[in-house]
Amino acid sequence: MSNKGREVILSIKHVDVTFEQGHKKKLVAVKDANFDIYKGETFALVGESGSGKTTLGRAIMRINPCSAGEILFEGKRISGKIPKSEDRDVIRNIQMIFQDPAASLNERATIDYCVSEGLYNFHLYENEEDRTAKVDKALNDVGLLPEHKSRYPHEFSGGQRQRVGIARAMIMNPKFIVADEPISALDVSIRAQVLNLMNKLKAERNLTYLFIAHDLSVVRFIADRIAVIHHGEIVEIAESETLFEYPVHPYTISLLSAVPMPDPVVEKSRKHIVYDPSKLDQSGEERVMRELRPGHFIHCTNKEFEEYQEKIAQMEKERGL
């Protein structure tokens, strides 16, 4: 599918994020991230812990500053110094859903307050009645009841708490949501609830998600496009189906091979492929993103690019394309 003509909502342009580590030592957490997110899609960023996926999410939220490059939201730069009024706009339009709903809600505040906090901060209500109506609606949208308002976070189950976390983000009427591992802390049986809810809200409001996760099996279900990130570098970007059917980068393949399959016969005969960067091209040539097939990008050197091309051609041939 061609991405030409689709409206770009968020554009990440050659972004680096570095952290200072004491004297003159620097840790480059994200290196040269460069991609667009289109309006209305779910874009997944998948990687292991320490890969920089959360850092990049936080760079979009303006929590971590970019040390190079820039981030554009609806064509306007939102990284670096921006006027205060624009900053407030960004905060309203880009909301975040956190991993651990128990840790991200104020345990001493009622659900009413937790959900209204954004409204208070931005005076987004005309009067008390209006605020109550908005909170009720937000709770209703995520499948909670108005009577839950007077309760405290600890009185809810994990899945319900995460719904409060989502209601809190949604009440701001955002256009873009950064969801950082929103289901990792939840039980298997309630993960599905939260994913279904996110899908439903997305369809109703034409939202765009950046879904940060470490688990490819979850991402396959929810994402339209996927970027795989390893050690701060995005190594492969493709449409969700393409990435699963034609994985090319050895790191993506290793991630795929590690997804546990719920079938003892299959699982016990599966080989786990360990990613070994030393098997890549060692010529020292700098790797850049190259387009292997329309919309399918891969981080590689010239030599690797040729190998990957051969590989994907082989896969297509086998599948009779």
Add this chain to the structure above:
Amino acid sequence: MERNVIISAKDIEVKFRVRDKYLTAIRNVSLDLYEGETFAIVGESGSGKSVFTKTFTGMLESNGMISNGSVMFHDTDLTKLKKDKEWEGIRGAKIATIFQDPMTSLDPIRTIGSQITEVIEKHQKISKDEAKKQAIDIMERVGIPGAADRFDEYPFQYSGGMRQRIVIAIALSCHPEILICDEPTTALDVTIQAQIIDLIRSLQKELGFTTLYITHDLGVVANVADRVGVMYGGQIVEYGTVEEIFFEPQHPYTWALLSALPQLGVKGQDLYYITGTPPSLYNKIKGDAFAPRNERALNIDFVEEPPFFQVSDTHFAKTWLLDPRAPKVEKPEAIHDLHEKIKKMTDKGGAFHVE
């Protein structure tokens, strides 16, 4: 098949005293583990899977108590042991545990080496040098590259996966007969998880211990287990060989757990999920604990607790559906032909195929 039972829990009931109220966390659970096998207990958080296995090592929190039942290990009833002194020689030595979070099970301000040798010295009467030699040997065995050089490093200098390898090394340093793995890979990345699972398996093959896995991840269960027990509301509701549990599950809760796996999700359709919440363990549970969340529950499920029905020599399930008088209820569509579905996904051209 004649096999030796290594540990046998009978009718275990565990209660916790919480603010003058009693909570029954484990309700009459019996389980035999066979020598050398890998048994996996799977269930949601709060189902009691950790609490149950803590009775094997006497590590219940201080407000908890075993109010009924016995755990026979060789000729000792472990439920009768009270003092730490009585546990010496069993806990850590014969029955060792690996916990979920390797950061909290290691002492952050002591070197890795000293934490391993401490255990070796405590349980075997040997010299310091000999203990160090053994420690480095076991570090190498669990796959720490440059073990001798990393002996004097601290936990923070190790990655999460390496730390979990150290925890495994410590657990195995006394050659236990039973290794309890309590969510050993939940805090780790998928690729590291695969490595740790492979490591535990190869060590088990080499050293011959019995493994008891506790996990909520059915993918992990499929990989590691010979037999599986499904836990819900403080009880084991179904157990059998791993093939029986995945391909011929009988209990509606097992059906629900399997159906909720994102691996089985179809894009564009809602994923299956279990409505409601697990039962409160403060109140007496009437009937089948899962009935309120089970859309196919029978009337009797709300009235009387089902007994275990035998499905095969190795497969038992605690559901009224197996009673000859029960109406025929089919397992959900999503988990029909599970093997064919998964095979399609992992065969050439499938979403999880790799070469």
